[in-house]
Amino acid sequence: MNKNIINFLNEYVKIPNPQYAIMLRGAWGCGKTFFIHQWMKQLSNNKDADKLEWQPIYVSLYGLTNIQQITEQINKEISPWLYSKGMKFAKKILKVASKIALKYDLDMDGNGKNEGSVTYNLDSILLLKEDNTEIKGNKILIFDDLERCDVKLETLLGYINYFSEHCKCKVIIIGDEDKITEKENKDSNLKFKDFKEKTIGRTFEIKVNVEETLDFFINEISANNRNLLLENKELIIKIFHASKFNNLRVLRQCLNDYHRIVMALPEHYHKSPKYKLIITSLLANFVAVYCEYKSGNTQIGHLFNSLSKMFTDREIDEERENILSKYRFIEIGRKLDIFSDFLVNEIVCYLESGYFDTTYLQQYFAAENTSLKSWEYLYDYWRLDNEEYEKYYDETIRYYLADKSTDLRELFIIISVLSVLSNDNLVSVSEKDIITQGKHSINRLMEGISGIEDLLNCKSKVHSGIGRNHNNVGSYKILNKLIAYFEKLFEQRFEKCPNKVSVMLENLTDETCERLSLALNDMLPVRQILYRDTSIFQEADADKVSNSILGLSNESRNTFLHFLLFRYKFTSSGNEIEYLSKCCQLDLPQLKLINRKLKIEAANKRFIEKYSIEKITNLIDEITAKIE
Known part of the structure; x- marks a missing residue:
């Protein structure tokens, strides 16, 4: 089908003055733009490099908001090949067409031999309108993404129609027709349906051809x-x-x-x-x-x-x-x-x-x-004969009760399998013993893990281990209890994890101070809340924060001052905060401790250092006074 369209386009562009446009329609992503670029490439391959010939002019209308922008896009398409023909061609065009299309300045030496540089103020519409014997070939204008153009539709259609009706141009319009009609204004004088009847001679549907x-x-x-x-x-x-x-x-x-x-x-x-x-x-x-x-x-x-x-x-x-x-x-x-x-x-x-x-x-x-583990054979336990089942089950339960699991993923794979088998009354060990052993193994594998990244890695492994589905999905009581146990342990450890911004405050440098405000907009893992909605000073060590502030340059102290201003004093619109949020109120005791040390140190400073620290201490006094 698309080959037939190419044959028609090849014939269409040879018509001297068709007075009608062609439309290529189709849904977004169906390959319309790819199709037209392949066709343009074919046309370019047939051009004579030694002659000044019109090249197809392709313009994406996507996001353009006025007619001037469209004209500028046409200019950009015309200019490169006009320049590329060298000054002897350009000068010939200038002499013939300057009165209608080009304004130019030539910098020449005293002998008039050096052509130097040339600047163009190109009026592409006039250049396209006038017949010019110096430029051979077909004037082909391709307007893509019609439905994505933000120019008023009737203005845009009138503009496109001008090239077809008055410039002897071969005009190809590309777009999603359904989306174009959706954009029509009810009060428009020119409807796309009317434009299509008057200007578009043939419409082709571009089919996806993967x-x-x-x-x-x-x-x-x-x-x-x-x-x-x-x-x-x-x-x-x-x-x-x-x-x-x-x-x-x-x-x-x-x-x-x-x-x-x-x-x-x-x-x-x-x-x-x-x-x-x-x-x-x-x-x-x-x-x-x-x-x-x-x-x-x-x-x-x-x-x-x-x-x-x-x-x-x-x-x-x-x-x-x-x-x-x-x-x-x-x-x-x-x-x-x-x-x-x-x-x-x-x-x-x-x-x-x-x-x-x-x-x-x-x-x-x-x-x-590696060969399959014994519990992996139990995934499809219902396929096994009695001897096979007994062998793989015994190996699995011994491994499990001996607490040999190497990580949480492997452990929860085994727990999932035993949970299913228990649900079908195919285990010889009690439910209580399986759960007790499971808790013991979880404790061992999470021993010493306290950082956020390590905890999230544990959670990921548990989820990965619970991944195998079975034909007779039941309540899985054992699995549910051990997942709940892991989640409780995870939450307890997670609650004790240091707040990322609190750690930044304890280790402020001139570089990290710049990133404090950005860090507040990061998402706290698992909680799905922003760090700005957490208490950041409450968990921080007051002495460490004080020392890090004192170690900053005067400029960075000013950055830190603005960080405090826009967390505790002013809203993003510049209005003063009347009531501090609960998380900000929780910061105040630590801020007071930090302030106390900063005031002591400020007394021993001079000039700008003293000034920069006192600006911070004065602000903290204002902030804490709101609650008192």
């Missing part, structure tokens, strides 16, 4: 990853079609992001015998998750979160099954593991934050030379 465009996308990627993508072309196309999203721009973005992540993998991963299998699985997940997320399924991370899969929810189960059913045929005979809990959530994290933790892929590479 087969034609995928090679181009892959060839944009560096050679060291290109071959693997070419080998998996059919897989990419199948997943793309299965998603029913049909957005080529998103596919292009997806492949580029995938490439960046693969190239960021450590070198020893690339040498692994399982490398191709693992990154092919990553590719399949990347394309599927990317398309689902960008098409509006932004909750896909929750749907494929190991915790949400662990408990029965009919609505969530149906949503998950609707997604899986689209891709199931692609999985047949392949180990792609599409919508793996881990990979889905890592990709969603990347889409939302730009961060993909490649270290987690280590679990896939590390498994290449």
